[in-house]
Amino acid sequence: MADVVKAIIPAGGLGTRFLPFTKAVPKELLPILNKPAIQYIVEEGLASDISQFFVITSKGKSAIEDHFDPNVELELLLKERNQLDLISSLERIARAAQFCYIRQSEPLGLGHAIWSARHTIGKEYFGVFLPDDIIISKVPAMLQLLKIARQEKASVIAVQEVPIEQVSSYGVISIKKQLTPNLFQVSHVVEKPDQKESPSNLAIVGRYVLSNKIFASLEQIEADKKGELQLTDAISHMMHNNEKVFAFKIQGMRYDVGNPIGWIKAIIGCALQDPQCAPHITKLLEDRDLIESFTLNRSKIVEHSL
Secondary structure, three states: OOOOOEEEEEOOOOOHHHOOHHHOOOHHHOEEOOEEHHHHHHHHHHHOOOOEEEEEEOOOOHHHHHHHOOOHHHHHHHHHOOOHHHHHHHHHHHHHOEEEEEEOOOOOOHHHHHHOOHHHOOOOOEEEEOOOEEEEOOOOHHHHHHHHHHHHOOEEEEEEEOOHHHHHHOEEEEEEEEOOOOEEEEEEEEEOOOHHHOOOOEEEEEEEEEOOOHHHHHHHOOOOOOOOOOHHHHHHHHHHOOOOEEEEEOOOEEEEOOOHHHHHHHHHHHHHOOOOOHHHHHHHHHHOOOOOOOOOOHHHOOOOOO
16 A cells, blocks of 8 residues: 555634634634634644645635745734734644645535545545544554554544433444444444434544445435435445445544634633643633632622613
């Protein structure tokens, strides 16, 4: 199996759960501390030796391109102020990564977004990052999958155990064979199953290493009732045509930043791991019920009429 150097980042969604903020700003640029969510994704890719990123966008998403493009005026201003360190992470990305932006004409599902990049992938394996999922881990999540893909010479999808009452929000795998406590061969995948019909509680999270054969399967599957192409259907189709697919329990802390509560949790979680932020956030959380707390103690809230 050749080295995997290409990845697709589907970023064409409307971000309706963050309206009205996302009316003008792509949800992929929601900040987690001082970096937008999509930058975490790209940095994970680079740390996994992926260097070519194909970003699937839609109308109103040009700010993503602007974020990763050089800004000469800003750089000159920061250089004059001796503050170039403020954008040093972007400079490292600019040196190491190549970006190609592909417009998705209609929001026709994750499968359609992947299919839109079919001409950029040769007869090779490639990664897929869903920017709603931020995974903080010692070993980059994508690198964990790539190790398994090379070992098994097959496609690999990241999974996580979820409470059975939450399976209807995910694609869920059915296990054909368990190889290790964290590695499974998949028999098929069910998109958002009912709790009683779910084949397991192992839910797919936003990292994949896929064979190029996925594109042939995307060509052949039918759209769902909403008119969308589901990637899970294409993965099942690929398996039914004798292509092995494995699932790996990803190691690390996953945050779903595709909804406001998950985004807030990600900010708090990342802040607690940041040396500068951690003491302040820890103190805030410890003090929330103290009588001296002016931040969260309701008895300290002053109410009066004008």
